[in-house]
Amino acid sequence: MTCGIKIWSTPSLPWYDFLEERTAPMTIATDVNNPPTCRRALEGLRNGVPNEAAVRILGCHQxxxxxxxxxxxxxxxxxxxxxxxxxxxxxxxxxxxxxxxxxxxxxxxxxxxxxxxxxxxxxxxxxxxxxxxxxxxxxxxxxxxDGTGQLMEELGLKLKNSSGAYARFFQWANSERNGLHRIFPATLMVHERVDDLELVSDIRSFWSGERIKVSTIKDGLRQIGQLPNYPFKAPKVKELPPQRLRFATELIKGAGxxxxxxxxxxxxxxxxxxxxxxxxxxxxxxxxxxxxxxxxxxxxxxxxxxxxxxxxxxxxxxxxxxxxxxxxxxxxxxxxxxxxxxxxxxxxxxxxxxxxxxAPTDEDVNATIEKLREIYSIAYNWDAPQKERKAGGAGFQGRMRYKVRSAINEWDLLRLYPNSHPETEGTEFSARYEEVPELEQETNDQGEEGANR
CATH class of the missing domain: 3.40.50 (Rossmann fold)
Structure with a gap:
């Protein structure tokens, strides 16, 4: 079931009032007295997509x-x-x-x-x-x-040859019983010992799901004197996705x-x-x-x-x-x-x-709306009026998403246009499951992956 919300008021709300700067992950302040944090939280809730600031402030009732x-x-x-x-x-x-x-x-x-x-x-x-x-x-x-950036690049930098976690990962990757194609331990060996930064980047891209030439890996093995220890042929394309998932999970643990x-x-x-x-x-x-x-x-x-x-x-x-x-x-x-x-x-x-x-209780809903009123007041240095406490609601009107968005939108209008009389209208409709063959068409930027011969 879904719902849509319309706010009837004149004039319309200026879009530029809600522009916010994006911040790096894990750097959002948790201080609810911080206006930028409160504005950021409200922006996500206003759009119906809760962001990290909103989640940290409101928590979870599940x-x-x-x-x-x-x-x-x-x-x-x-x-x-x-x-x-x-x-x-x-x-x-x-x-x-x-x-x-x-x-x-x-x-x-x-x-x-x-x-x-x-x-x-x-x-x-x-x-x-x-x-x-x-x-x-x-x-x-x-x-x-503890970091940002492309995941596999960052994980590659976190691998420490002297750590116990890496030693366990390396031993597992080179085991004959792990079910992996030999291309994986071969790339790990080259990644550990080669000084060629471009080759290291190619290997991390391969771990991320991209292609790599077998000849490229063998050239790397030759550079470090390990070619005789890692004989292998190009893997079949269908073999790689589940093996990549397993390898990546172990690599994450190997990085600590x-x-x-x-x-x-x-x-x-x-x-x-x-x-x-x-x-x-x-x-x-x-x-x-x-x-x-x-x-x-x-x-x-x-x-x-x-x-x-x-x-x-x-x-x-x-x-x-x-x-x-x-x-x-x-x-x-x-x-x-x-x-x-x-x-x-x-x-x-x-x-x-x-x-x-x-389902949230009436107490949960009312507490959430009151918390929103507090952070809205801090965000815009404006005393948002209290919302009338109402029990439940039929259909979509009883859902947290409806109550949160309607409260924020009404406060927006009252703050910018004090003489307005906003009313919230909603439309409920069921999820539709008609078959859409277009969903199965391959996108141009994502072809089959694998290792080139």
């Missing part, structure tokens, strides 16, 4: 989900009893119930706990059935607790961090794929959440969000699309039984292991 998330982080950090593979959970809720706010909050918590964190939205450019593109997006959107948290927003877009790609997406969901036995990825923690009506609309039979009984047939017909089995697992996760967001 205590059950937060507690479970911290349990996952604790398991991932457990050195004595490390997890066998990736850990994760799915969270469901309607539009405007706080899914994106929750992910922003969890991102902040993960960074505080010493994890690298990536938050990304499933889109045409990041189709969920394509592991290669989702991985690249995760790298592009990766954040570190606890692991990699990846937050996947708007998984409901899968419902607009054609059935073959929906089936592949269910299989990918099983992979990401650590349910594929032969692709263990310890240290990886996943949280995904999806609309609460996804199961009824997509997996159930009529009036749903009936994927529960139809999605995997095409995979079986093509002899892809292993992928079909993963897809079945992914659908079971969606049906049985999804956590519903807790």
């Amino acid at each position: 205590t059950q989900t937060e507690s479970r998330f911290h349990d996952l982080l604790a398991q991932a950090m457990n050195v004595d009893r490390p997890p066998a593979g990736a850990l994760g959970m799915l969270v469901a809720g309607d539009f405007g119930t706080g899914k994106s706010h929750l992910l922003s909050y969890l991102e902040h918590q993960a960074l505080l706990q010493g994890f690298v964190c990536s938050r990304l939205t499933i889109s045409k450019e990041t189709p969920f059935y394509n592991l290669d593109k989702v991985f690249k997006s995760a790298v592009d959107n990766g954040r570190m607790p 961090y606890h692991g990699w948290v990846i937050l996947l927003d708007e998984l409901e877009l899968v419902g607009s794929y054609t059935r073959p790609q929906r089936a592949r997406s269910y299989a990918e969901l099983a992979r990401w959440l650590g349910k594929v036995a032969d692709e263990a990825c310890p240290g990886l923690v996943i949280v995904g969000t999806v609309t609460s009506d996804f199961t009824a609309a997509i997996l159930d039979d009529a009036p749903g699309k009936g994927d529960r009984h139809k999605a995997t047939q095409g995979l079986h017909d093509r002899g892809e039984d292993a992928v079909a089995a993963r897809a079945e697992t992914g659908m079971r996760i969606l049906e049985r292991e999804t956590t519903l967001l807790t």
Whole structure:
């Protein structure tokens, strides 16, 4: 379910009043008495996209989900009893119930706990059935607790040959039992010992999902006298994405961090794929959440969000699309039984292991609006009037997103045009899952990845 908000007033609000400077990650002040911080928080909430300042000031009311998330982080950090593979959970809720706010909050918590964190939205450019593109997006959107810049470049600088974490990573990468193609330990050896900065940059790009010539790696091995120790041929393109994910997770730990948290927003877009790609997406969901036995990825923690009506609309039979009984047939017909089995697992996760967001109480809503009034007053040095306390509300009018945006927009108008009488109108509509084949068209800037011969 979604809602739109209109503010009726004359004249219209000047756009330039809300321009803000962007700041580097992890540098936002938490002092609620700081006007720039308050303005930054309000800007995100005004646009319906909570930013880090808003999340830090308002916190999160989803205590059950937060507690479970911290349990996952604790398991991932457990050195004595490390997890066998990736850990994760799915969270469901309607539009405007706080899914994106929750992910922003969890991102902040993960960074505080010493994890690298990536938050990304499933889109045409990041189709969920394509592991290669989702991985690249995760790298592009990766954040570190103590640095900024391109993730793999920064991680490469953090690798310390003398550290115990790096020694464990190097030993794992060179093990015959890790399931990796030999190109990965070969690139790590060259990265460690070669003095060629351009070659080092090429290797980090390869770790990020880009192509690299096998001859380039072998030239590097030759320079450091290691060519006889790393014989290999070019890997198959399809082999690389899952191996890159595992290698990158171990590299993150080798750089001294606890692991990699990846937050996947708007998984409901899968419902607009054609059935073959929906089936592949269910299989990918099983992979990401650590349910594929032969692709263990310890240290990886996943949280995904999806609309609460996804199961009824997509997996159930009529009036749903009936994927529960139809999605995997095409995979079986093509002899892809292993992928079909993963897809079945992914659908079971969606049906049985999804956590519903807790609806905020009237007390939660009123406390949030009062906190907003305080930071609004500080942000603009203007005494924002108190909002009438109202219980609940029907449909979208009872959701936190509606109440927050309507309060901020009404204060905007009253501050700039004291004689105005703003009224908030909303329109509720259901999420639509019509198939959109255009979502599956390859974008021009992202072709197949791999290693050139």
